[in-house]
Each structure stands twice: as C-alpha cells, then as structure tokens.
Amino acid sequence: MASIDYYFSTISPWAYFAGDRLEQISAQHGATITYKPLDLMQLFDRTGGVRRENRHPNRLAFRDQELTRWAEYLGVPFLLNPPFGRVNTAPSSYAIIAAQAEGGGDLPGLIRGTLAAHFAEGRDISEDETIRDLLGAHGFDPALADKGLFVGAETYGRNLEQAIEAGVFGVPFYIVRETDQRFWGQDRLDFLDRHLATL
Template sequence: MAHIDYYLSTQSPYCYMAGDRLERIAEKHGATITYKPIDAWQLFDRTGGVRPANRHPNRLAYRDQELARWSEYLGMPLQMRPAFFPVNTAPSSYAIIAAQAAAGGDLGGLVQAFLRAVWAEDRNIADDVVIREALAANGFDPALADSGLFIGAETYGRNLEQAVADGVFGAPFYIVRETGQRFWGQDRLDFLDRHLASL
C-alpha cells in the first residue's frame, strides 16, 4: 500500500483548487495520506521562493489569470481578493494536526473546509468559531481547537523542517513515501494518479 505525504498551506489557493481529488486518487489506489500543514511563507523564505506581497506585478497579474482559469475549469467558486488573506495559518493548521491525531472524522473534508472558508466564503480561519465549526462539521470534537494547541505547535514547526529536508518548496506538494516521487501543484495530480497506478 502506497503512502502519500501531503504538504499543504491552509491559505493556498492551489491547495483549495485541489478540492478532494487527492482523497479520491488515494482511495482509488488504496493509498493512505498524512496531512502535513506548513507555514508556506517560511517555506518560501527557506527554499528560494518569494512571498506573494513581494512578487513582481507581472507574476501577480499572471497568477490572477491562472486562478480565474482554474476556477472556471474546475467549477469552483473563487474570491480573487479574499477578505482574510493573508491570514495566520497556525490555528487552522494546529486543528488539522490535532484532528489527525484524534482520528475518527473526515480529515480531507476538514482541510477543504478551511481552504473553502478563505477562497469561497470570506471567512477568517484564524477565528476560533470558524475552526470549531469546521471541526464539528467534519466529525471531530470542536474542543480539539483548544486541546490540540501544544501538539499542534510542536508538529507544525517539525513539518516545516521535514518539508525542507524532503525537497518541498511550495504547496500543495505530494510525496509518495515508497518511491520518493514528488509532485508539486494541484495540476500534477494526474501524474500522481498515473504513478500510483504503476506501483
């Protein structure tokens, strides 16, 4: 059985555009997933990337066109200028980490709920109410928003270090643990699908 390490940022528009395709691909091939939320801004700093606020206007203009194209192509609503972006991703990331440790709910659904909140619903994923609602809606105890703080903070920092060690430089980033094959971007999910089919 293959295992996928999924490095994500809860404010990445490209993680949002991935929707539930990773989960469907994993189910199709009997693969398992470990969700690894990271601070993408710090990852950029560490691996030669540029935070959006510091990018050249040409790159930002192209990003807008590309996101609009993907939104239309995938049929996913998208707020081009979200009310809460950039946002502190630590609280939502801690909730994902705590939920993964607790098990029993829909972890992929929780990740997608946070991303949808940013990019389609203009909600603040650093807000405790939003976090608790997302946990409850996906079958987790809302109290994980509080009880998971310590393990969340510790794992969140460790995820960043592991991401750098694993060759990650952006999000979404998928690594098949058994083969070391790396896939960057939601537009590489078809290649991940093909790779898993070959194992």
C-alpha cells in the same frame, strides 16, 4: 500499499483547487495519506520562494488571471482577494493536526472545508469560532481548537523541517514515500495517479 505525504497550507488557493482528487486517487490505488500542514511563508523564505508582496507586478497579474481561469475550469466558487487576506494559518493548522491525531471525523472534509471557508465563503479561518464550527461540521469535537496547542505547534514546525528535508518548495506538494517521487501542484495529480498505477 503506497504512502503519500501531503504538504499544504490552509491559505493556498492551489490546495483549494485540488478538491478531493487526492483522496479519490489514493482510494483507487489503496494508498494512505498523511496530511502535513505547514507555514508557507517560512517555506518560501527557506527554499528560495518569493512572498507575494515581493513579486514583480507582471507575475502578480498573471497569477490573478491563472487563478481565475482555474476556478472557472473547475467550476468552483472562488474569491480572488478574500476579505481577510493572508491570515495566520497556525490556528487552523493546529486544529487539523489535532483532528488527524484524534481521528473519528472526516479529516479530508475538514481540510477542504477550511480552504473553502477562506477562498469561497470569505470567513476568517484564524478565528476560534470559525475553527470550532468547521471541526464540528466534519465530525470532530469543536474543543480540539483549544486542546493540544503545544503539540500542534511542535508538529507544525516539524512539518516544515520535514518538508524542506524532503525537497518541498511549494504547495500543494505530494511525495510517495516508497519511491521518493515528488509532485508539485494540483495540476500534477494526474501524474501522481499514473505513478501509483505502476506500483
């Protein structure tokens, strides 16, 4: 049975576009997934990435076109410029970490719901009220938003260090532990599928 480490950020439009395809592929091949939310800006800073505000206008213009194209292709609602902009991802990530540790709810649904709240519904995913609502909607105790913050912070930081050690430089990023095969981007999920079929 393959084990997949999934590194992502709750403000990544590309993670939002991935939808539930990772879960479908993993179920087909009997693979397990460990979800590892991380600080994307710190990942950029430490692996040679460029924050959006420092990118050339040509790159930004293409990015906007590409995001719009993907949303149309996938048929999903998408806000190119969410009203709350680049929010603090720590609170939503801590909640996901706590939910994964607690179990009992729909963790993939919580992650997709958090991404959709930001990119489709224009909600502030750094606010406790939003996080509690998302936890409850996906079968978790809303109080998880307030519990285990210290452990959440530790795990969030550890996820970043593990990502860098594993060769991650962007998100979404999928690593098959057994083979160290790495897949960057939701548009590489078909390659992950093909790889898992060989194991």
